[in-house]
Amino acid sequence: MMLTNRQSGNLRSSTAPFFTTRVIVTALAWWCLAAVPAQAQHLIDEDPYDTIVLNGQNLNRELQVVPVEWPRGKDPANLRSSDRVRIRLLSNPDEQLELSWGGVERVILFEERLLREAKRLTTQQKFDEAFEYLAFIRVNYPDIAGLDAAIDKLLYAESLGFYRTSEYERSLLLLGELYQRRPALGPVIKGLQRVLEAQFKQLIDSGQLNRARRLFELAKDRYAKAVPQILEKWETTLQRLAAQALETAEAKMADGDYRAAYLGAREVLEIWPDTSRVQEFSKLAAQRYPLVRVGVTDGPGAVDRRQRWDAYGWVTRRRSRLIDRQLFELIGVGPDGAEYRCVPGAERVADNYRSLEIQVDSGNELTGIQVAQLMLLWADGSSPWSDPIWMGLVGRVGTEGLMKTVAGLQRPFLRSQAALDIPCSLLPTEGLRKNWRVYDLASNSDDQSQFTINPEYVLATATQPRELIEQRFDTPQQGLRALRNGQIDLIDRVFPADVDQIRRDKRFQVRRYRIPGLHALVPNFNRPFTGNRIFRRALLYAIDREKILGRDLLAGRSLEGCRVISGPFSPGLRSDDPMAYGNDGSLEPRAYDPRHARTLLQLAQVEMASTGNQQDASAPELRELVLVCPASDIARVACDEIVEDLALIGIACRLRQLKPGENRPVDDEWDLLYVEYNVADPIVAAKRLLAHDGFMACPSPHVNLALRQLERVIAWSEAGEKLRTIHQLTYEDCSLLPLWQLVDHMVARNGISGLPNEPITTYQSIESWRVLPE
Secondary structure, three states, rough: OOEEEOOOOOOOOOOOOOOOOHHHHHHHHHHHHHOOOOOOOOOHHOOOOOEEEEEEHOOOOOOEOOOOOOOOOOOHHHHHOOOOOEEEOOOOOOEEEEEEHHHHHEEEOOOHHHHHHHHHHHOHHHHHHHHHHHHHHHHHHOOOOHHHHHHHHHHHHHHHHOOOOOOOOHHHHHHHHHHHHHOOOOHHHHHHHHHHHHHHHHHHHHHHHHHHHHHHHHHHOOOOOOOHHHHHHHHHHHHHHHHHHHHHHHHHHHOOOHHHHHHHHHHHHHHHOOOOOOHHHHHHHHHOOOOOEEEEOOOOOOOOOOOOOOHHHHHHHHHHHHHEEEEEEEEEOOOOOOEEEEEEEEEEEEOOEEEEEEEEEEEEEEEHHHHHHHHHHHHHOOOOOOOOOHHHHEEEHHHHHOOOOEEHHHHHHOOHHHOOOOOOOOOOOOOOOHHHOEEEEEEEEOOEEEEEEOOOOOOOOOOOOOOEEEEOOOOOHHHHHHHHOOOOOOEEEOOHHHHHHOOOOOEEEEOOOOHHHHHEEEEEOOOOOOHHHHHHHHHHHHHHHHHHHHHHHHOOOOOOOOEEOOOOOOOOOOOOOOOOOOOOOOOOOOOOOOHHHHHHHHHHHHHHHHHHHOOOOOOOOOOOOEEEEOOHHHHHHHHHHHHHHHHHHOEEEEEEEEOOOOOOOOOOOOOEEEEEEOOOOOOHHHHHHHOOOOOOOOOOOOHHHHHHHHHHOHHHHHHHHHHHHHHHHHHHHHEEEEEEEEEEEEEOOEEEOOOOOOOOOOOOHHHOOOOOOO
16 A cells, blocks of 8 residues: 655655555554544534545554545445545645555445434434434435435334324324335335324324315325225215214204204315215305304404504404494505495595585484584593594584584594594494494403304394304414314414415415505603614614515515515505505615614613713613513514514513503503504504504604694695605604514405405405305
8 A cells, every 4th residue: 555645755655565664654643543533422513534444454544534536436446456546634634645545445435424323323213313314415425325225214214103102194294205205115005004094093083074084185195006995994984974974963953053053064074075965955054054263373362442552453453343343444445545434324525625424324223413422422532532633633523414424624634534433332322332243252262262243233144154263273384274174264364474375275265455564663762772762773773674574474485565664654565556655665674784783772872871971860771671572473473583683782682472452561661562553544544653642652743743744734745745754754763663564364265255355354344254165
């Protein structure tokens, strides 16, 4: 064997045995010892190296070398004893040596060591680690002999482990992958039969008949050639159970228990939809007792439509339409912006915007007098339900005859309907309130809420659902799984990253909400740091909004209308969206810049210290911030990331979770509040959100002056200009920390008809819904 240093010439070629002098032996011994790497925690974490074992003539020493580029292909077995190979010792990789192959006993490649370790981990049932090794090998050394066999062994061994612990679904997942790789392999087919039989029996015994049928469909689609006898037996079982369920449902129908009959018909359709008579029976059951099951991921919470800030929480926005109606309701968006409808009658706005008339429809249990009482209560400053905008706007309220209400305004107002979203729960008598309550809340728990139709509701239809059940799920994925399994009929809000996936499923209809959701952080101006403008600006630069939106909420997908925003108003779904007239498109969102954020943080501390010295007070110490998070999956994901981003610039922050249905804390022990809200009409929403007596309680005199000026505009062009000024002021003051705009979507099975193409709220058209079997 010959080892030659081509650069320094210290070792020269020789035909003599490799170790001819003690000097060379000693030097090589030191190289070998130094070349042995420190033992890493895992082999996969080590720097890769090959091991060359010298023959007995060279004392069987081992050389750890940088992975070698073999001259006759990748397999060193192709080398002849006369070949020379260039190597670099791991201990001295910058020095290239030449090795005569005649003195080599064998070579242990790094990838061979990895594969051997993966096999050992599989044998020890350390499957996660073994998978990590094999995945690494597959990417970096895909041509190594024995890799496919090792993967097969891992898949089979892990599936067997899951089978022994009765985790049949996970076992089948692994066996299914192995079947795709080796469809003719006997042990794989036997394993499939064993796992499928066990899982089917488990589902039947536990009463999960809908899942048993889906297992049948999956096995029929993927493994029909491997398990034909099992499929034949299952089909007989499911048909028998479906026939029994239909007999039970028909008996319930005969007894007048229409609810149980409807649920029984749904069960039959889920077990075996081709069961004789079930289609006709399910249509009859849906007519007698239409019931809709709605999946939600934010808990039920309390619902009080009279609370002032119901627009700032998803739960109350969703549920409010179930509880009662409003005097004016937003029904859509037209070429001129938001469109409203007077629920109890028809309205007429004067051309000069100085008055409003409502002609109340007969037969809905209301008169013009009672509508006038609602308007007066909405303007009564001594009432907790008064609205500041309407209170400062209305001049007089009266009636003309029994059924007409007339309101005169102190000044022109471009969209008086938007200020009259008065809940009918404020009507003066319980009888009137009940007439306008759509559903009664029959039961309300942490996991489920039951709504039954109010028999005295004046606008009820014969086809609308008699009952709605809101079922809470811990995660969006659980809700989607329940929808696919037939356990629910509709999901009120799909997690943004899942929208594209559910759109591809032809069993369901996806509806985009017309008014996008705006997400922002509201600062507590009463706290020393969040009350400081420079500090608020530092927070904006510290939060990587593009990353959170794109990676965490959208999972790298694109969804029309979803974008980072720079102000309190919507930029619209498209550039020509009439809803965007209050947004200043020239103001770009501040880019993520943690270095600049740290500088601003230091400036804020200096400013507060200076202010403290001038007032003979000590400077406030930056302690842990409290970030209040609503009970929403979107909010939780975003808030977790915000906490991490703030930690990078040295701001500690902890989360405080709101209860479902709560929109803000009742105390002042918080610094930032995550809020999601809708802006249907900026001319009204601006004051309700930003004013000193609004949701944010913004103290900025400039912002509040601009809001007062907005109330007096008499032309739409002037309104847009003033709203863009407000956008600019909040942008400079960082009064609000805008995050992003999200376009929400609902999804329902195709058997629910009557849904609007672009709903405003989940239950907007509940009176038009029809429940049909599929």
